[in-house]
Amino acid sequence: MPTTVSAHGNDAAGRLKELADATASDSALRRFLHGLPGVDAVGLEARAASLGTRSIKTSAKAYAIDLAISMIDLTTLEGADTPGKVRALAAKAVNPDPTDRTTPRTAAVCVYPDMVATAKAVLAGTDVKVASVATAFPAGRAALPVKLADTRDAIEAGADEIDMVIDRGAFLAGRYMDVLEEIRAVKAECGDKARLKVIFETGELSTYDNIRRASWIGMLAGADFIKTSTGKVAVNATPANTLLMLEAVRDFRALTGVQVGVKPAGGIRTTKDAIKFLVLVNETVGEEWLDNTWFRFGASSLLNDLLMQRQKLSTGRYSGPDYVTVD
Secondary structure, rough: OOOOOOOOOOOHHHHHHHHHOOOOHHHHHHHHHHOOOOOOHHHHHHHHHHHHHOOHHHHHHHHHHHHHHHEEEEEOOOOOOOHHHHHHHHHHHHHHOOOEEEOOOEEEEEEOOHHHHHHHHHHHOOOOOEEEEEEOOOOOOOOOHHHHHHHHHHHHHOOOOEEEEHHHHHHHHHOOOHHHHHHHHHHHHHHOOOOEEEOOOHHHOOHHHHHHHHHHHHHHHOOOEEEOOOOEEEEEEEHHHHHHHHHHHHHHHHHOOOEEEEEEEOOOOOHHHHHHHHHHHHOOHHHOOOOOEEEEEEEEOOHHHHHEEEHHHHOOOOOOOHOOOOO
């Protein structure tokens, strides 16, 4: 079920021209998106389920756990967030297990824009990034100037990455060009100061065909990452919707030479879950995406389970949740 597009002939130049033409007008973008092959939902879910049954041996499991830890965007996005909570979370990102200094750091800490400076102060001098949700997260119900100001404030406070939400209302109403132009505007605001992750809120897009179309809009608009969810709705990251997005980034790179990252977020809580997603990455896009430059987990509780499983592999004993910090 590859996400392929038709081309003017088989030459690369023709395919690139088609992609450029697709964003020339609203009608052209609509034709392009609705010309994408329909998703075989049964086949997609069956392949995702099949890949999830792959067994992982002990040595490979240890590697997968460390890799998953290094891919986490350790997240707190609550109205009750305090500077103290954010400082504690940032400290945990740098030193996830104080009893074992060989434990990898997480990729980033993800917070609201007003908490960026707090996280940045703790993370100064480390390679842990500060990611910030913006553009009226999580609903995205704000005017574009407000969304751009939200993005600008986060970057000025020190954000290395911006996680923006698309206007799902515009997308579901078929205003695809509005969605694309908004992403482009936020990307321009990021410039070379911050990488841009574009959140689709897949649980609100209703169909796999819509997730495929949203993925292509995000990539055509210049997203550095495409991301499943905010973690604030009932259905968030699933193996099937993540597999579909991995297929999209694979085929986008085949057509353009541009690599785009993928970030499943929300609902990934256990080591078993994380390893299933890593298998999806390895089998769909390959080792080039098995790095936190190109794949992330948006999570909060996942890290604790990974740490407990890591301790079990190291000591032979299951420590229990009281041996890790409570976020």
